[in-house]
Amino acid sequence: MKKRIINQRRDRYKKFTKKRIVLTVAIVVVIIGSGFIGKVKFERDQDKIYTKAEVVEDSTAKDGTKVDNSSKKEALEDSNGYISLDKDPNAEDVITVFHTTEKLLKNEIHYPVRTDGKKVAYLTFDDGPSTTNTPKVLDILKENGIKATFFIMGKQLDSSEEAKNILKRTASEGHAIGNHTYCHDYNYLYPSRIINVNNFMSDIEKCNESLKNVLGKDFSTRAIRFPGGYWSWEGRGNIRPIIDQDGYAIIDWNSLSEDAQGKPNKTAEELVQTTKTNLDKLGPNADSVIFLMHDTYGKEETANSLQQIINIFKEKGFEFRTIK
Numbered sequence: 001m002k003k004r005i006i007n008q009r010r011d012r013y014k015k016f017t018k019k020r021i022v023l024t025v026a027i028v029v030v031i032i033g034s035g036f037i038g039k040v041k042f043e044r045d046q047d048k049i050y051t052k053a054e055v056v057e058d059s060t061a062k063d064g065t066k067v068d069n070s071s072k073k074e075a076l077e078d079s080n081g082y083i084s085l086d087k088d089p090n091a092e093d094v095i096t097v098f099h100t101t102e103k104l105l106k107n108e109i110h111y112p113v114r115t116d117g118k119k120v121a122y123l124t125f126d127d128g129p130s131t132t133n134t135p136k137v138l139d140i141l142k143e144n145g146i147k148a149t150f151f152i153m154g155k156q157l158d159s160s161e162e163a164k165n166i167l168k169r170t171a172s173e174g175h176a177i178g179n180h181t182y183c184h185d186y187n188y189l190y191p192s193r194i195i196n197v198n199n200f201m202s203d204i205e206k207c208n209e210s211l212k213n214v215l216g217k218d219f220s221t222r223a224i225r226f227p228g229g230y231w232s233w234e235g236r237g238n239i240r241p242i243i244d245q246d247g248y249a250i251i252d253w254n255s256l257s258e259d260a261q262g263k264p265n266k267t268a269e270e271l272v273q274t275t276k277t278n279l280d281k282l283g284p285n286a287d288s289v290i291f292l293m294h295d296t297y298g299k300e301e302t303a304n305s306l307q308q309i310i311n312i313f314k315e316k317g318f319e320f321r322t323i324k
Contacts, residue, residue, distance in 0.1 A: 081171060081172045082171045082177070082215055082216075082219055083174060084324075085324040088174070088322070088324060090147040090174060090320075090321055090322050091147075091176060091321065091322045091323065091324040092120075092122075092321050092322070092323060092324070093324070094222050094223045094249040094251065094323045094324055095222070095249050097122070097249070097251065097288075097290070097323050098249035098250060098251060100113055100288060101251070101252060101253075101254055101288070101290055102250070102252075104254055104288070105231065105252060105254060110285075111282065111283060111285035111286045111287060111288075112285045112286075112287045113287060113288050114287045114288055118287065118319060119286070119287045119288075119316070119317050119318045119319065120287065120288055120289070120318065120319055120320070120321050121289045121291055121313045121318040121319070121320055121321075122148075122149060122289065122290045122291065122320070122321055122322065122323055123141075123146065123148040123149070123291050123293070123310075123320060124148065124149045124150070124151060124178075124225075124251070124253065124290060124291060124292055124293065124323075125137060125148060125149070125150050125151065125293050125294060125295040126151045126153075126180055126225065126227075126260075126292065126293070126294050126295075126296070127151075127153050127156065127180065127184065127294050127295070127296035128150055128151075128152060128153070128156060128166075128294075128295040128296055129150070129152065129156060129157060129163045129166040129167050129170065129295070130156065130163070130166075130295060130296050130297045130299075131160065131162045131163060131166065132297055132300070133295045133296065133297070133299050133300060133302065133303045134150075134166050134170070134295045135166060135169075136300075136303040137295045137302075137303050137306060138166075138169060138170060138173060138175075140303070140306045140307055140310070141173075141175070141306075142173060144307075144310055146310065146320045147173075147174050147175050147176070147320065147321070147322045148175050148176070148320070148322060149175065149176040149177075149178055149223065149251075149322045149323045150170055150175055150176070150177055150178065150295070151178040151179065151180035151223070151224075151225040151251075152167065152177060152178065152179065152180055152207065152210075152211060153180045153181065153182070153183075153184050153207070153296075154181070154182030154183070154203075154206055154207035154209075154210040154211070155182055155183055155184065156296065157207075157210050157211070157214065158210050164214045167211075167214050167215065168214060168215070171215055174322075175322060176221075176223065176322035176323055176324045177211065177215070177219075177221050177223075178221055178223035178224060178225055178251060178323070179204055179207050179208060179211070179221055179223065179224045179225070179248075180207070180224070180225050180227065181200070181203040181204060181207055181224075181226075181227055182203045182204075182206040182207040182210065183203055183206075184227045186227065186228060188203070189203060189226075189227065190228075190233045190235075193233055193234055194233065194234045194235040195233045195234065195235040195236065195238065195239050196235075197235070197238050197239045197242065200226075200239060201239070201242060201246075204224060204248075208220075208221075221324070222247055222248055222249050222324075223248075223249055223251050223323055223324070224243070224248045224249070224250060224251065225250070225251050225252070226250065226252075229252050229253075230250045230252050231252065251290065251323060252290070253290045253291065253292035254282070254289060254290055255275075255278045255279055255281075255282060255289050255290070255291050255292070256278060256291060256292035256293070257271045257272075257274055257275045257278075257291070257292070257293050257302065257305065257309060258271070258274045258278070259271055259293055259294050259299055259301070259302045259305075260294050260299075265301070266301060267301055268301045268304035268305035268308070269305075271301060271302065271305040271309070272305050272308045272309060272312070275291075275305075275309050275312055276312060279312065279313075279316065289313075289318070290323075291309075291313075293306070293309075
């Protein structure tokens, strides 16, 4: 009898011990799991700092100390949203477009020049950004689902915070950005109508710095456009090796609306008619057209004519690409 009572007590003790072990293990699992979930949530929250398009301010920890988020701010500033060539379905390689257009301008090749059977127009805009006309141009392009290439003048970009914000919008909406020098001053860039190599390349680099200051230090562009056009000036043989060595591509044009030449203050209808005439001159086989316009101050009629110009290209079977 006594032995049976001892055995019963031993069995009850064993059961109690097992329950206590199970309970303890469960508690430990819950504690570890909570810590892991908290860690995951913390890491996810930290990731949000780098992916949200918002300014990261210095924060205050629970103990009242300031948390320095400067490195996170820098990461945000470098993530400007500009799409690289290899990830941009709307862009074509600037070097290829450069060589094709140069050969067309020199009559070394003739239309058609593309091997994919497509007809492609590259809409390009010079001398911006302006706070008056560039937003209108961007609105029209967005409404049509078209991407264009903007050749930026550094001096215009540095003129106001609004101009800088317009450039950010231009980049974020998928357009290509090119370099149109900083000052656009013919007397400085081309004294006596001869390209001053040092002045020109210095101005290109100065514009690059202005672009990086707005779009982030990782931004770069290979597309440059000479104010007035490359073929307008003497001394091309002196600067060309430097441009080629530095990896730049000169993007001239082979058609235009003539919004910056001839009669001043042309109406939108006149620009449209000129566009039709100039495109017809290229002939029915034209399948690669770099088209020049301007989005700077005083070019309101360019913005007013843009929709009709887009329609002309569409009627001729063109699609639209950018140059990067």
